[in-house]
Amino acid sequence: MIITKQYRCIHSASCLCTKGHLSEEVIFLVFQRLNWNPKSVATLSCVCKWFDDLAKRVLWKEFCKTRAPKMMLDLQSSGSHSVDGNWRALGKLLIYCSGCTKGGLFNSIHVPGHFVYRTRFSRTSGKSFLLPHCRTDVLYVSDPCEHLDQGEEGDIGFFRGIFKSFATSKVRKMLIKREAQLHPTEVCPYCKAKLWSMLQAKMVPASASCRLGAYEDAIEYYVCLNGHVLGICTLLPLSDSEEASDHNMQDIVAIKWKISFDGPWTCNCIYASLPLPKLI
Incomplete structure (x- = not known):
């Protein structure tokens, strides 16, 4: 079922239509009982601006902390109380494979985006996607989401990830130093920010293909201004x-x-x- 956002009211302190609404504390307890079900959180966000704001400030944050507690603790360990690109974007990144469309970032094939049942994100794997002098940066990368038998393209894998404190990272400084160009039309599917091509900037190390089990010359990934990573690779056959x-x-x-x-x-x-x- 597709739910259209209504955005009828921002529910200010003087607004009469807040009368009879549940308090934030009660809504928190309800969604805690639901184990921060992402479908329910998304549905609530579509009701009005007040619920949407509550979801972005509280509910998506709790969803992320419940699904990946160690990862969230690390991402916040620098003292920040939020993450780059907001909690809703991070929640979507945890559970959604963006796929690709013809004419988009990876214009050779069309694979619809979809929700994933389970994904493992690894900080250790993230090191393999960084050049040696950038490996003090913290990057969490997922295992590839496999899409097999994609015609001439073979077996395709999509992966995604997030940098910790991307604004101060060595990767961002290098992208700027190399005068890497932002993609003219496409934006991050998670936060709508502009994207840098790591392949264009010649910042894709050979270790990335080894980690993914992919052909070395068939891997490409982007990083957005908020530090979200999305990429594609052609997977090696098993035999x-x-x-x-x-x-x-x-x-x-x-x-x-x-x-x-x-x-x-x-x-x-x-x-x-x-x-x-x-x-x-």
């Missing part, structure tokens, strides 16, 4: 042979599992066929 035995396929899956959780492994490890102990 060169379509007639691999069940035993060998089990070995390959096990190695890929090791890449996902233990990394960093080199991309060549994906093709290894050495016998491995069975996973229990």
Whole structure:
């Protein structure tokens, strides 16, 4: 069901239509009971400006803190009480794969955006997406959201992420120093801010493709003015042979599992066929 924002009233202190409304404290307790359900929060935001403001100030923040507590604690550890681009944008980034449209940022294919069931964000993985002299920056990056069999493009992976304190990061300073150009038309799907191309600025390290299990020359990502990252890659196949035995396929899956959780492994490890102990 699509709900259109009404924005009938801002509910100022003198506004009569606040009479009978629930207080912020009661609404907080209701959504706490709902475990900060994002669909319910989004629905409430569409009712009016007062509810939308409450959702942006309180409810999306609690949603983020509940879904990724350690990550949120780290992002706020510099003393800030908010995050770049607002909590609603961060909440959307946690649960939404933006996909791409033809003629957009990644104009070769069309993959509709969609909500994801579960995503792991990793600060350790984020180091692989930074040039060596920028690795004191903090970047959280998700595992790729896999979209298989995309015609000539093969298996496509979309990933997303967020910088901590992007305004003072070395990556931002380098982008400015290199006079990187903002994209003329496209904006961040999470906060609507302008985007820098890391590929155009020649700031995509080889370690990023290894971390993603992707072809080195088929990875591209952008960072917006608020520090949100979104990118695309062409994933390496698990096997060169379509007639691999069940035993060998089990070995390959096990190695890929090791890449996902233990990394960093080199991309060549994906093709290894050495016998491995069975996973229990």
